[in-house]
Amino acid sequence: MARSVDEIINDKKVFYCVECGKCVAVCPMAEVYQEFAYELSPRGINKRALLGFDVLDILKDKKIWFCLGCTACTEICPAGVKYAEFIESLRLLAIKEGNTDYCVKCKRCGDYYIPTPILDNMRGALEKMKVDSQFLNLCPECRRRNFAGMLGTVYGNMVSYDGKPVIGDSKEDDNIGRVS
Ligand code: SF4
Ligand code: SF4
DSSP: OOOSHHHHHHHTTTGGOOOOHHHHHTTTTTHHHHHOOGSSHHHHHHHHHHOOOOOHHHHHHHHGGGOOOOOOOHHOOOOOOOOOHHHHHHHHHHHHHTTTTTTTEOOOTTEEEEEEHHHHHHHHHHHHHHOOOOGSSSHHHHHHHHHHHHHEEEEEEOOOOTTSSOOSSSSHHTTTTTOO
């Protein structure tokens, strides 16, 4: 893991940005978030980096937690800026520095797996569809494990591919994602 914000900026080629705006044009955040603004966009965050981040500020800033990680910006960037990796590296460094207000951790294994703005958005969408969103409390790996546990109740005991238990430690955990 990168040791500093400067190291991440260099590694992900943020200084190569020529401010063409193509990343903003393809970014789906504008359609996903009502509160979307230039300051949340890849170009907006890059510009702050180019002007010189206040390192402590940026690691505490909610704005780095909105990117959906789709990599469309990275693919279209003519300058080779690896924006999706840049933002995820900033988040991991923020967590390492103890800034965990905007990261969601799996209720079972405790690993960070998704930013709060993305999860809130998914919950909102599922509520509109009247779908139970409890399974979002688990990271994808634990969700798969739960699913394996459910299959186990149908087909007999199953051994997890990584040696971890396929069902949770509590009844509550085991029921997440089950269809009654
Ligand atoms: S597409 Fe690349 S060069 Fe253009 S504004 Fe975005 S990051 Fe900068
Ligand atoms: S990776 Fe993030 S910033 Fe880039 S296009 Fe996707 S949502 Fe937008």
